[in-house]
Amino acid sequence: MLRLFALVYGLVCYGVFFATFLYLIGFVGNLVVPKTIDSHASDSLAFALVVNTLLVLAFAVQHTIMARPGFKQKLTTWLPAPLERSTYVLVASLFLILLFWGWQGLPRTIWSVEAPLGQGLIYALFAAGWLIVLLSTFLINHFDLFGLRQVFLFATNRSYTSPEFRQTLLYNWVRHPLMSGFVLAFWATPTMSLGHLQFAILMTLYILIGIRIEERDLIAKHGSTYLQYRDEVPALCPFGRRTAR
Numbered sequence: 001m002l003r004l005f006a007l008v009y010g011l012v013c014y015g016v017f018f019a020t021f022l023y024l025i026g027f028v029g030n031l032v033v034p035k036t037i038d039s040h041a042s043d044s045l046a047f048a049l050v051v052n053t054l055l056v057l058a059f060a061v062q063h064t065i066m067a068r069p070g071f072k073q074k075l076t077t078w079l080p081a082p083l084e085r086s087t088y089v090l091v092a093s094l095f096l097i098l099l100f101w102g103w104q105g106l107p108r109t110i111w112s113v114e115a116p117l118g119q120g121l122i123y124a125l126f127a128a129g130w131l132i133v134l135l136s137t138f139l140i141n142h143f144d145l146f147g148l149r150q151v152f153l154f155a156t157n158r159s160y161t162s163p164e165f166r167q168t169l170l171y172n173w174v175r176h177p178l179m180s181g182f183v184l185a186f187w188a189t190p191t192m193s194l195g196h197l198q199f200a201i202l203m204t205l206y207i208l209i210g211i212r213i214e215e216r217d218l219i220a221k222h223g224s225t226y227l228q229y230r231d232e233v234p235a236l237c238p239f240g241r242r243t244a245r
């Protein structure tokens with residue numbers, strides 16, 4: 001019974017994540033979805049800046065704490081281990097939904113590209129960012145990253161093995177292509193509003209801090225293999241510095 005529940009739980013969490021991910025694309029790109037980064041303009045600049053900062057901070061803190069091995073260890077003293085990743089994915093999605101719901105639009109234009117060719121190029125970069133994010137998840141292990149592999153192995157009574165260190169395709173050029181994709185998608189907009197700029201700056205700062213913390217765990221897990229990788233491959237930009245210590 002628990003095995004069937006785990007499978008259903010994992011599928012539901014994955015569904016919530018995928019819907020949230022699609023909404024995020026529409027939210028950031030001002031596309032299709034009912035509430036976007038620039039809709040629902042706030043009356044108060046100070047209020048909007050504070051609320052938006054708190055929303056990003058809440059998402060960043062949740063993401064950072066729940067991803068740490070120590071937290072996972074504590075959580076799995078009462079939660080079955082195969083459900084841990086799905087729970088992380090579900091809670092992260094809920095924090096993102098909270099951000100969509102609470103976001104205060106600040107539509108004042110900071111810069112705007114009017115030329116059709118320039119707009120086309122920027123939209124192409126926006127699309128490339130999201131495709132890089134999605135591709136990177138598959139290069140690591142998409143189904144493990146979002147908890148489906150864990151619940152499927154549990155449901156079929158097989159033991160879990162941690163995914164191996166990967167250095168394929170995009171991971172040959174940068175150590176954090178998934179984060180590079182997010183940075184590209186967050187900044188590539190033909191019309192940069194104040195609210196969008198605030199989102200892009202805060203998220204980029206969080207990514208820069210987050211990858212440093214993630215690398216501590218990766219070094220603890222993969223040891224000299226990761227240290228050598230860090231020496232040879234730049235963090236976010238293929239033309240960047242080799243080592244981000």
Ligand SMILES: C[S@@+](CC[C@H](N)C(=O)[O-])C[C@H]1O[C@@H](n2cnc3c(N)ncnc32)[C@H](O)[C@@H]1O
Nearest residue numbers: 136140164165166167171175176177178179180
């Ligand atoms: C959200 S993903 C982000 C991965 C990476 N920071 C990126 O931006 O492409 C986080 C997970 O990826 C795993 N990970 C990061 N780099 C990896 C690699 N080169 N091979 C395998 N797993 C990796 C981490 O252990 C963590 O569980």
